[in-house]
Amino acid sequence: MKVKVRLFAGLKDLVGGPEITVDLEEGATVRGLEDQLGREYPRLKPLLASLAFAVDEEYKARDYTLRDDDEVALVPPISGGCDV
Amino acid sequence: MKVKVRLFAGLKDLVGGPEITVDLEEGATVRGLEDQLGREYPRLKPLLASLAFAVDEEYKARDYTLRDDDEVALVPPISGGCDV
Amino acid sequence: MFDLTEDPLDPGPVVEDVRHPGSGAIVIFLGVVRDEDHGRKVRYLEYDAYRSMAEKEMRKVGEEVLARWPAARISVRHRFGRLEVGETALVVAVSAPHRGDAFEACRYAIDRIKEIVPIWKKQVWEDGEAWLEGHPVQG
């Protein structure tokens, strides 16, 4: 199955675009996607542990089972607002 | 000597105007004015203890010595702003 | 700026008083006339003030804020006269580099305004009216 992965902020620069498609085995979890991304994009690897994953605009835990065609967003630590 | 006494809020209604003049002995203190007001305006008497006195726009203690021509404001408990 | 006015209050210019390149946070407080107080329906409020002294005491509150939060800026407007339900009686705007200070300084300023600035309000209900007693001033 395929999932669409959306990238923001620094990740977009790192991967070279706002969106990639990742092939996964049927029944793969968010954890499985994370591992696959680490293999395909070594520059992402050191950052993966600090990311949250959102599936169809909802944050999901690493054991969440993905489905074909899901839109998964990689959410690096948030820095909205001002005055961090 | 004479001092001008300014009245606000409910005190104005009670005394019937925004300003009165009070005759005091030379060297009278704020406490002396308070006592004099209690005698001349019995309706003020129960309120006097809760008032602050400002002389020429500065809050003063009861032992402050007044001078001829001072402007003294009676300041009842403040209720500015909203949302008490 | 510290101003007492009979005109309706607009928070916009008060915010601009305190905005500057070093301010990361601006906190604005609006005190608004509520339609109800302790279960009684309020028709309108009437504010009386010792005007010249009130402006002086507002400036004093500003000085206290700057003594405690030297990087803050503060601007205050208080209205007097008749105010309808929903209208703004008080605007306090505070800027600071960080939001914690801006919030604390704003709350401090409101507390002090209610303690030392000689302003009083009368509530007018459907069936009566009364001057409200708030904080006795420590002379």
Place this chain on the structure above:
Amino acid sequence: MFDLTEDPLDPGPVVEDVRHPGSGAIVIFLGVVRDEDHGRKVRYLEYDAYRSMAEKEMRKVGEEVLARWPAARISVRHRFGRLEVGETALVVAVSAPHRGDAFEACRYAIDRIKEIVPIWKKQVWEDGEAWLEGHPVQG
């Protein structure tokens, strides 16, 4: 209202979103672009956002506020794109019958926005730039 926009933010309409006859206190927070961060001179900021999800998470923050402060009203605007020093990135307005609740609910909303709303900022200095890392989201 919970809105993400590329246009300059004006606090005025955000205040009017939450003003109503039962609100005695309105607290507004403005997050403003500072000229300096950790000793480095900031030229401008660039905000990126997962737009559709950010609006959804802002609404969620609003629901959390109403669950905790049922008499409150809240309105939020966040800007994205390029922001110059002195411009407003975030406006949070909260009304409540009393000011204690309005202040607490406003601070709560800001904290939650910075925890769950997917927005990121890049600082651009005279001599470089970097995306800032803030709160890791608890998945």
